Amino acid sequence: MAPTTAYLFVPGTTLEPLLSLATLGISHPEPTSVGWGDLERVMATVESMTPETSWALGERFTTADIVFGGLLDFASRFGWMEPTQKVAAYVDRIRARPAYQATHAGFG
Numbered sequence: 001m002a003p004t005t006a007y008l009f010v011p012g013t014t015l016e017p018l019l020s021l022a023t024l025g026i027s028h029p030e031p032t033s034v035g036w037g038d039l040e041r042v043m044a045t046v047e048s049m050t051p052e053t054s055w056a057l058g059e060r061f062t063t064a065d066i067v068f069g070g071l072l073d074f075a076s077r078f079g080w081m082e083p084t085q086k087v088a089a090y091v092d093r094i095r096a097r098p099a100y101q102a103t104h105a106g107f108g
Contacts, residue, residue, distance in 0.1 A: 004057060007056050007064030010045065011070075015071055015075070016071060018039060043081070046072070046087065050084075073094055073095065
């Protein structure tokens with residue numbers, strides 16, 4: 001399990017910038033000069049942070065799942081990334097929550 005703060009900061013400082021650029025067809029000429037590195041390393045980080053079962057920090061759904069899982073949901077839904085089986089299963093658990101369904105009605 002990654003440190004709690006990683007689930008709050010990696011999505012906005014690492015995953016979103018890289019995927020935003022990749023979606024636009026822009027690759028940084030020198031990945032080591034940016035805070036997130038290259039796609040392969042970022043996706044390895046995502047994979048290592050994604051829980052096999054339950055939630056990011058254990059048995060309870062927390063803000064970490066809203067921030068980290070929410071970005072994985074968005075990125076998967078809009079084709080920014082092709083989720084691995086583990087990431088897809090985690091996102092499916094999030095989407096199955098009643099609160100998610102209530103707030104995302106109408107999202108295919």
